[in-house]
Amino acid sequence: MRSRTPTVKLKNARKHSASSQKWLLRQLNDPYVHASKQKGYRSRASFKLLEIDEKFKLFHANARVLDLGCAPGGWLQIAMERLTKNGAIALQPGQIVGVDLLDVDPIPNVTIIKGDFLDPDIAANVMSSLGGPASVVLSDMAASSTGHASTDHLRIMALLEAAYECAVTVLEPGGAFVGKVLQGGTTNELLVKLKQSFKKVSHFKPKASRKDSAETYVVALHFKGQASNAS
Numbered sequence: 001m002r003s004r005t006p007t008v009k010l011k012n013a014r015k016h017s018a019s020s021q022k023w024l025l026r027q028l029n030d031p032y033v034h035a036s037k038q039k040g041y042r043s044r045a046s047f048k049l050l051e052i053d054e055k056f057k058l059f060h061a062n063a064r065v066l067d068l069g070c071a072p073g074g075w076l077q078i079a080m081e082r083l084t085k086n087g088a089i090a091l092q093p094g095q096i097v098g099v100d101l102l103d104v105d106p107i108p109n110v111t112i113i114k115g116d117f118l119d120p121d122i123a124a125n126v127m128s129s130l131g132g133p134a135s136v137v138l139s140d141m142a143a144s145s146t147g148h149a150s151t152d153h154l155r156i157m158a159l160l161e162a163a164y165e166c167a168v169t170v171l172e173p174g175g176a177f178v179g180k181v182l183q184g185g186t187t188n189e190l191l192v193k194l195k196q197s198f199k200k201v202s203h204f205k206p207k208a209s210r211k212d213s214a215e216t217y218v219v220a221l222h223f224k225g226q227a228s229n230a231s
């Protein structure tokens with residue numbers, strides 16, 4: 001997506017600190033922020049999942065989706081559009097489940113749980129809220145940055161590891177897993193596990209993911225089934 005809007009300058013720039021000026025300018029001139037507003041998406045992140053789905057074809061009819069780190073709900077909206085064929089089909093209870101530390105405005109017929117997915121009780125509640133085995137497990141979970149690169153990397157890897165463990169517990173055979181990682185991809189240890197559990201494992205950085213962000217996504221397709229991760 002190219003920006004068709006002219007570069008917007010900040011009014012009353014002096015009212016803002018240097019860092020908030022930078023953030024505001026980036027938002028004002030980001031074509032994905034404009035497009036999200038036009039389409040009624042809650043976050044520009046929606047476009048990342050749209051690109052991932054366009055390339056990897058994640059969702060099928062009657063799919064069941066778990067979204068880890070779902071606030072403010074941009075990925076839930078895409079899952080909802082795909083599963084309901086833009087509103088033509090009703091969602092079943094437990095067909096889309098999301099969890100986040102933050103409050104998420106409700107979405108009709110989507111189960112949203114507030115809590116820390118690293119808390120075993122919350123994780124158990126999330127998994128049992130699914131109406132059956134999942135077809136797709138998504139994790140866009142990211143802890144807020146500490147500014148210390150190796151600490152941030154460890155924290156995001158802990159979230160990815162938890163998401164992977166969840167995926168191999170709840171996915172149906174043939175299911176898919178998408179997880180946020182930092183540049184450099186997954187650790188070798190997790191990559192070995194992913195390749196053991198899924199037939200195809202790729203890394204993909206959507207265009208909507210900012211170039212200056214270290215984030216990228218691991219996409220694992222065709223879950224081999226529970227037996228593959230019994231080691």
Ligand SMILES: C[S@@+](CC[C@H](N)C(=O)[O-])C[C@H]1O[C@@H](n2cnc3c(N)ncnc32)[C@H](O)[C@@H]1O
Pocket residue numbers: 042043045046068069070071072073074075076099100101102115116117118140141142143144159
């Ligand atoms: C990049 S945002 C997700 C954006 C979302 N995919 C969307 O489309 O709107 C990352 C989210 O992960 C959540 N998160 C981070 N750690 C978490 C944890 N331990 N448990 C649950 N959510 C977590 C954060 O609160 C944050 O809302």
